[in-house]
Amino acid sequence: MPAVATATAALASNAALAASCAAGRAKSRCMSCSARSKGLCSALKDEELPRLSAISHHKDYAPEEPVIREADEAEALFTITSGMAKVYKTLPDGRRVITGFATAGDALGLAAGGRYAYSVDAVTPLSVCRAFRPQMETLVRENPQVQGRLLSMASLELTAAQDQILLLGCKNATERLCSFLLSMARRQGKDGDASPTLYLPISKQDISAYLGLRPETLSRVLRKLQDNGVIAWKPGSRVHLKVSSIERLEELANAAE
Amino acid sequence: MPAVATATAALASNAALAASCAAGRAKSRCMSCSARSKGLCSALKDEELPRLSAISHHKDYAPEEPVIREADEAEALFTITSGMAKVYKTLPDGRRVITGFATAGDALGLAAGGRYAYSVDAVTPLSVCRAFRPQMETLVRENPQVQGRLLSMASLELTAAQDQILLLGCKNATERLCSFLLSMARRQGKDGDASPTLYLPISKQDISAYLGLRPETLSRVLRKLQDNGVIAWKPGSRVHLKVSSIERLEELANAAE
DNA sequence: CGGTGCATTGATCAGAATCAATGATCGTGG
DNA sequence: CCACGATCATTGATTCTGATCAATGCACCG
Numbered sequence: 014m015p016a017v018a019t020a021t022a023a024l025a026s027n028a029a030l031a032a033s034c035a036a037g038r039a040k041s042r043c044m045s046c047s048a049r050s051k052g053l054c055s056a057l058k059d060e061e062l063p064r065l066s067a068i069s070h071h072k073d074y075a076p077e078e079p080v081i082r083e084a085d086e087a088e089a090l091f092t093i094t095s096g097m098a099k100v101y102k103t104l105p106d107g108r109r110v111i112t113g114f115a116t117a118g119d120a121l122g123l124a125a126g127g128r129y130a131y132s133v134d135a136v137t138p139l140s141v142c143r144a145f146r147p148q149m150e151t152l153v154r155e156n157p158q159v160q161g162r163l164l165s166m167a168s169l170e171l172t173a174a175q176d177q178i179l180l181l182g183c184k185n186a187t188e189r190l191c192s193f194l195l196s197m198a199r200r201q202g203k204d205g206d207a208s209p210t211l212y213l214p215i216s217k218q219d220i221s222a223y224l225g226l227r228p229e230t231l232s233r234v235l236r237k238l239q240d241n242g243v244i245a246w247k248p249g250s251r252v253h254l255k256v257s258s259i260e261r262l263e264e265l266a267n268a269a270e
Numbered sequence: 271m272p273a274v275a276t277a278t279a280a281l282a283s284n285a286a287l288a289a290s291c292a293a294g295r296a297k298s299r300c301m302s303c304s305a306r307s308k309g310l311c312s313a314l315k316d317e318e319l320p321r322l323s324a325i326s327h328h329k330d331y332a333p334e335e336p337v338i339r340e341a342d343e344a345e346a347l348f349t350i351t352s353g354m355a356k357v358y359k360t361l362p363d364g365r366r367v368i369t370g371f372a373t374a375g376d377a378l379g380l381a382a383g384g385r386y387a388y389s390v391d392a393v394t395p396l397s398v399c400r401a402f403r404p405q406m407e408t409l410v411r412e413n414p415q416v417q418g419r420l421l422s423m424a425s426l427e428l429t430a431a432q433d434q435i436l437l438l439g440c441k442n443a444t445e446r447l448c449s450f451l452l453s454m455a456r457r458q459g460k461d462g463d464a465s466p467t468l469y470l471p472i473s474k475q476d477i478s479a480y481l482g483l484r485p486e487t488l489s490r491v492l493r494k495l496q497d498n499g500v501i502a503w504k505p506g507s508r509v510h511l512k513v514s515s516i517e518r519l520e521e522l523a524n525a526a527e
Numbered sequence: 528c529g530g531t532g533c534a535t536t537g538a539t540c541a542g543a544a545t546c547a548a549t550g551a552t553c554g555t556g557g
Numbered sequence: 558c559c560a561c562g563a564t565c566a567t568t569g570a571t572t573c574t575g576a577t578c579a580a581t582g583c584a585c586c587g
Contacts, residue, residue: 110439182367
């Protein structure tokens with residue numbers, strides 16, 4: 014997740030980012046954004062960017078800070094420019110699942126009804142771009158291709174959600190963890206190949222909430238994988254992880270033994 | 271699910287539905303469709319309908335017949351006109367989850383990549399409308415509002431998928447079943463109110479595959495709810511169900527006891 | 528009428544949850 | 558800079574839910 018590293022660097026100015034900006038300034042803002050080529054923004058040509066800059070407002074969040082609260086009025090669409098966020102849902106009694114992790118380029122707040130369907134908190138230091146609904150709708154009207162981009166992003170999310178349903182509905186603890194590590198490794202690797210070294214800014218609590226497991230169970234499975242030599246914590250940092258055998262991980266991800 | 275009743279009635283002619291139809295005939299076809307006001311089609315005005323008719327091909331399926339196979343080339347977009355279908359994903363070793371049930375108006379085959387991300391089988395006798403990708407893309411280009419409709423449908427599906435993740439990640443067997451019955455009752459009730467009499471064309475096998483439970487477990491939970499007087503099989507038909515107390519069901523759906 | 532296949536029920540097992548205790552880490556303030 | 562407390566991770570012991578295994582019952586169909 015290379016975007017994470019640039020979390021603090023991107024877009025230093027904060028004060029000037031109120032309701033609207035001069036087009037010239039705004040253009041350079043979106044042009045130099047680390048998410049320029051991703052998500053929503055990739056649907057716009059350079060010359061169309063100022064329109065987006067004009068309606069989007071930058072905002073930063075500290076780790077664990079709430080970004081979106083389920084059931085709130087869905088007044089804005091968020092695009093992550095750097096960092097990572099967790100998307101989750103909660104039951105009345107406090108139980109929760111993390112339904113996904115979002116990174117640079119991902120959109121948050123695509124609500125079908127008038128209200129957000131999930132909550133979002135920052136995982137790492139997080140930067141987002143907010144565009145409020147009315148202005149967003151104008152942009153979409155003027156640039157219909159944006160909707161196509163939104164649709165394909167929603168489809169991707171849907172596919173990811175269904176994969177997660179498969180994981181939660183069928184897989185045991187070991188398979189869940191291996192599937193998760195593998196998908197993170199693939200996200201970080203080049204063209205679909207899983208990277209053997211893995212940057213994991215996500216706490217174990219959050220991983221267990223994502224996998225539908227208790228922290229204790231996650232800890233035990235993690236230990237088992239280490240003892241079997243499948244993975245190793247990289248010395249020196251707790252957020253780096255080394256996978257000794259991607260093949261072994263792939264086996265474990267789909268086959269109960 | 272009123273649409274189910276019309277499964278056999280809708281669109282009797284089959285032979286004439288090859289590559290293209292005369293606009294007049296085609297118009298009346300979509301105009302009188304039971305899904306006219308739903309899904310994709312609701313995005314088109316009456317006078318735009320012939321364009322859709324011209325590119326859509328009708329097809330019927332018997333219960334349990336496959337409609338879409340995961341990983342196949344995604345060559346068409348399906349819209350259900352009547353009946354019910356199950357959407358599911360499978361692991362290499364055969365384990366499977368049903369990720370959702372689709373009824374009249376629902377779209378199937380919205381694939382982000384070039385391939386279907388899931389399989390679909392008919393649950394009841396099923397009628398669908400197929401539109402092949404290239405023609406569909408033309409239609410979308412000429413009627414951009416269709417994409418908006420697709421987007422909001424995808425968002426709804428995404429929300430449903432995330433609810434299912436919450437169910438599988440957090441809830442116990444009783445809560446799962448109650449949540450399911452409740453959502454089915456709501457689908458069949460008027461304006462969000464759950465209906466106390468419930469038409470359930472879905473086999474217990476499929477219900478258990480949807481809830482991430484074994485058939486034996488489902489059977490036991492079902493029995494418990496009956497013994498507690500929360501639900502009752504309506505005498506005379508095994509696909510009808512009566513809920514004695516929606517409130518009780520709502521309690522059970524979200525609260526571990 | 529017998530057979531096949533699915534649903535139910537019962538008995539047992541196992542995987543993960545829960546409960547509990549200890550140990551590591553981090554931030555804080557003395 | 559170190560000591561302390563708080564928080565979180567790990568490990569162990571035990572429980573419990575749901576899975577699995579097995580037997581019986583029932584319905585549908587040839």
